[in-house]
Amino acid sequence: MTSKPSFGFGKLAEIQPAAPEPAAPVAREIDRVADKLGFPSREVPTRRKRRITVDEPTDQLNLRAAIADINRFVEWCETERMSYREGFGRLVAKIGQ
Template sequence: MANDLGFGQKTRSKLDITTGFEKSRKVVTDDQDLDEAADRASQKSGFESREPTERVKRIRKSKEPSDHVYVRAPISAINRFKAMCNETGESYGEALTRLMKSSGY
């Protein structure tokens, strides 16, 4: 039959699969090396990592509970206080604590 697409043939040639499979790459045995190889292969294929990014935890100096205070003051006083904090590198709370200690409170 002309339209059997090769399925009707009784004789089939043998396929030689022993050639062309020489060992040419390094065998990865370490888990870390395996992960790195998988990451490189996925990046080459255009996949993006879905692993969560690591967040840096903030280290707080004080274990004391904190609260908010809202101060209504002239803009010149607020600007001087902010400039002082910027120059000293202190937070507003640290600067307030230092000023209160220096005034005896």
């Protein structure tokens, strides 16, 4: 026994891979072309989320509001460098004025 049995895999090195398939269009490119042609997006607008977390205990307030209003509130809080609690407190303080 000078050679090992190949079990049918002796010509494996001769196999060449097929040409790669062309890449599928990227979603961003599709969205760009659709926007250019005037097709409105049916995707829900992205809601901004706060990046900074706090370690203190918090409570939750749920409300239905327009995404544009929520995004504006979040941006205002970040610009003023305050928490949502502080921003909400400022808005509530203006109610009696």
